[in-house]
Amino acid sequence: MQTQLSKADLRAPGIANNDAASMMLTLTVAGQLCAVPVLTVRDVLGAQTITRIPLAPHEVAGSLNLRGRIVTAVDLRARLDLPPREPGQVAMSVVVDVGGELYSLLADQVGEVLSLDTEGTSPNPPTLDASWKEFSLGVHRHGEQLLVLLDVERLMALGV
Amino acid sequence: MKGPSMDDLLADFLTETNEGLASLDAALLQLERNPSNGAVLSEVFRTVHTIKGTCGFLGLPRLERVAHAAENVLGLWRDGTLPVTQGGITLILSAADRIRQIVAGLEASGSEPIGDDAPLKAALDAAASGEMPTMEKPAAEPPQASMAAPPGAAPLPVQAAPPAVELPTSEPLAEASTGGNAPQTIRVAVDVLEELMVLVSELVLTRNQLMQLARAEENATFAVPLQRLSQITSDLQDGVMKTRMQPIGNAWAKLPRLVRDLSNDLGKRIELEMRGAETELDRQVMELIKDPLTHMVRNSADHGLEKPEQRRAAGKKETGRILLNAYHEGGHIVLEIGDDGRGLNTDRIKAKVISQGLATEAELAAMSEREIHRFIFRAGFSTAAEVTSVSGRGVGMDVVKTNIERIGGMVDLVSREHRGTTFTIKIPLTLAIAAALIVEAGGERFAIPQTGVLELVRVGLGDGPKVERIKNSAVLRLRDQLLPLVPLKQVLRLEPVTEAPQTEGFVVVTQIGAQLFGIVVDRVFDTEEIVVKPVAPILRHITMFSGNTILGDGSVIMILDPNGIARAVGLGLEGTEGGAMQEQATAPRRRDRSTALLLFRAGAGAPKAVPLNLVARLENLEAGRIERTGDSLVVQYRGALMPLVPLDPYASTPQSGQQPVLVFGDRDRAMGLMVDEILDVVDVQLQLDNAGLRPGFLGSCVIAEKVTDILDTGYWLKQGQPDWFETQVAAGTRPRLLIAEDSDFFRNLIVPAVMAAGYDVTTVNNGRDALRLRDAGEMFDIIISDINMPELDGFGLARAVREGGAWAELPMIALSGQSEPCDVERGRAAGFSDYIAKFDRDALLSSLQHCLQPMLAR
DSSP: OHHHHHHHHHTOTTOOHHHHHTEEEEEEETTEEEEEEGGGEEEEEOSOOOBOOTTSOTTEEEEEEETTEEEEEEEHHHHTTOOOOOTTOOOEEEEEEETTEEEEEEESEEEEEEEOOGGGOBOOOTTSOHHHHTTEEEEEEETTEEEEEEOHHHHHOOOO | OOOHHHHHHHHHHHHHHHHHHHHHHHHHHHHHHOTTOHHHHHHHHHHHHHHHHHHHHHTOHHHHHHHHHHHHHHHHHHHTSSOOOHHHHHHHHHHHHHHHHHHHHHHHHSSOOOOOOHHHHHHHHHHHTTOOOOOOOGGGOOTTTOOOSOTTTSOOOGGGSOOOSSOOOSHHHHHHOOSSOOOSOOOOOHHHHHHHHHHHHHHHHHHHHHHHHHHHOSOOTTHHHHHHHHHHHHHHHHHHHHHHEEETHHHHTTHHHHHHHHHHHHTOOEEEEEEOTTOEEEHHHHHHHHHHHHHHHHHIIIIISOOHHHHHHTTSOSSEEEEEEEEEETTEEEEEEEEOSOOOOHHHHHHHHHHTTSSOHHHHHTSOHHHHHGGGGSTTOOOOSSOOTTTOSSOOHHHHHHHHHHTTOEEEEEEETTTEEEEEEEEESOSSEEEEEEEEETTEEEEEEGGGEEEEEEESSTTSOOEEEETTEEEEEETTEEEEEEEHHHHTTSSOOOSSOOOSEEEEEEEETTEEEEEEESEEEEEEEEEOBOOOGGGTTOTTEEEEEEOTTSOEEEEEOHHHHHHHTTOSSTTOOOGGGHHHHHHHHHHHTSEEEEEEEOSSSSOEEEEGGGOOEEEEEEGGGEEEETTEEEEEETTEEEEEEESSTTOOOOSSSEEEEEEEEETTEEEEEEOSEEEEEEEEOOOOBOTTOOTTEEEEEEETTEEEEEEOHHHHHHHHOTTTTSOSSOTTTSOEEEEEOOOHHHHHHHHHHHHHTTOEEEEESSHHHHHHHHHTTOOOSEEEEESSOSSSOHHHHHHHHHHSSTTTTOOEEEEESOOOHHHHHHHHHHTOSEEEETTOHHHHHHHHHHHHHHHHHO
16 A cells, blocks of 8 residues: 555656656666656665575565565666675665566665656667666766666566 | 446346356256256256346347257256256256356457357257257357358347346346345455455564564553454454355365266266365465366376276276365365275386386385375376376376475375275465464575474484484484485575585474475574565576565565475475485384374373374363363363363362363264373384283383383273263164284274274184184174284184185274285285274274275165
8 A cells, every 4th residue: 555655646746647757766876877767666765674585696685575565676786787886885775666566676876856858868879888788778868977767677577 | 338337237247147157067967866856956947047037138149048948948847847857957058058158258258259059959949849859969069169150140249239227127136036035245356355365464464563562662551452453453364364265165066067077978977975065265275276176086087986897897886986075174174085996006107117217126116005106196107008088188196296285285195906096185274374483594584384394303412313414415313214404504505515414403394295304494483473475576486485474573584485495406206215215215114113102291100191093182171161060070072061081080170271181082972081281292112011000001111211101091981981882873783893902902992992983892812712703603794803913813814714604705904013015915915805004093993984884884
């Protein structure tokens, strides 16, 4: 129930559905700015107790308890083949809904909610790192920075 | 656009029709057995009439035509104008099938599928006009596929009809519910119940968390309301669980029809008996076992039972029997699927095992018959000489076994040549909530479902059990058995595999089918009730986990799947014990020679013991429930008064607290023996020392270095009910039993048990004395004989009996401490009808019943 409420909150009054579809939540992973569609996000959490899962793919950090629901955490650094976080550096959990199943994406930081013009999306530039390219739906220019739109479903296509 | 009311009506109609159809087959078969049963006939008529009436209203012409034609025939039967015939029933069953097909199409597409019902209708009409046509097999016309019907003839789909304005008056319904006392039920969508279940599960978890917090808190102001909240939560959980429970009979509803059709197809006469249909289990579990169950019934009919002429030749009734039985046992439901057919052919299985290279001849020779039979659970194993259309469809018992084990169940079988085969399935009542043991390995905690856990053994400390190595695998010698060990932190790769096995920690002894093994963990915490949740799809490939859950402290924990673990390390495959496990194969048999004794304390003096098999139940009675009538104590127990006898005559009746009681008894009577404390169950080899004999005790025996008195149950039963051995069966009808047994001890054990079961018992000391009775002209209905006796042993007695004389045809049961296959074989060769291990009271009683069945039937 709770999770549904938070979804409704994000769809807050005043924002029409069309707008909501282009709203993005920005994250930082190993210094790279990226974003996921706000409509898939159910929750953003700080540091969590995560239970390790033996024999799981190495991208799976473990599972955590989100108000009575079990959520599997996927470390974006591991998924994107990036070096692990420095010891002591705390990961943020962005809980997303993929096909009815909840997953937590572990990122270094969570930024802000942006409204992105879908027409401003450019294809992946050749300079984009190969590991990012695989999970990128395209890029956006955001001030000085390049923002990668993450393909959440692709990220979760693990272990099948 | 269609009016929503039409959709709703159609949905209601479909649900109702499906329910009606589900009971229709059963009712028709009942009618077939007893054509004069007017009540059943009316019920059938009403069901079909309701379908016809409603579909006329909804504009479903195809359905209406079929139902109408069937109703005509039924109406004539009901009025007595036409007799009910078997051919007629077959016709109505075909009509029911057709209705089912049309309804299925209706459900799938929203409109009636196209098809040609003319031949069926013609046959029904012919039947109604009194001709009994031999309807050709309607196989030629699967209606969905055949587009032969001219499109013009097919009416336009439902949409064409304008939505009806008013609701259908409940006319047909009013007629249907003649009694007016319709059950107080409402229909709830399964989704709603599932959602409710999820919410309650979460409530339970939150409650557990709160309780844990409260325990750490000194301030008790909220302790009382919290306690109430906790109680209400538990009640709510029970209530919601109940809504998911359904009688197993629902899963059986299709079987009578299946068996009828099978018996026609196979040319066999089959009788299906269903017991315990009201036994309830979670609908999720039920859905999962439906298919394996159907498969097994098919198997019994096809492979298990013989053709009538074969049965006649074997001296059996022509009609074979398939028995389904369901009952609760602990948190499990036990299902038995048995037949009285030819039984498994051990030799053929052996040949197949060898030809498939699953085991060598030498290995087979070391296996018991039962172990050999279990090979049929191996993948791709089928001994049917020919593949029939009924059960030869490539789905073997291995699939059944895998499906049952996947839901935490177990399957086993017992088969006797010419006597039949019985499969036993044991499955948890519900998959949603389970008791689990919380353990730690490699710094992580895991839950192990309690269902498969037999015991916990601490290893590596002091003189306790130790981990040993045989070749490259770690084993634990536990009593007489060698258990293969699986170090959890290594199989889960929480620690690199090392040469040296873990020598300290705990062994969780787990059973999968017949295979025992130990899971080695570092620590063991509590047991907890856990709500099983499925793991995320991206983790489902890890077969060692069956789910995950949230503990009382809020942490997430993985639930181990003992089946998965066993499979991952190559255990649990039937009959594939590796070299290290050779010793294990012979171990359980050695154990047969020992006896399980229940140890307890009562009064001063030595601890007491009684063979566990003689005790029906152990109870802890509230002292307040014990009442006094005259000089004796009684308690209301299972709806009857049960006498209580204190083992220690000087003990005072407890005023408060709990009174441990050993309950002895059979079907309708019971007595309770009051003891001070139940200590343990031990397996020992009984060496009885008769010194210091006193009433009520057979003697004493050294158990765990302590002298222990062994109870004489017969004495105590008489204390409780002086007429214990005078059975409720009228004299003369009681079967007469001759028991040949030289040991006083065993005689004292067996005689009370069989007398209590209603047999008239005569005992002799050896085979020679038995034969003297025969020569003196005494007659009995059955003989039970020990094997090792002085003068003339059991084998000798059996041979002498079979040689001729008045007893030559009597059934004989051998009773022996040795029940290895070679002994059993020897017993059979000598002429015994059955071979039972000593102390197995239940087996003895059921064997008696089995052997005497022909006589009791008279």
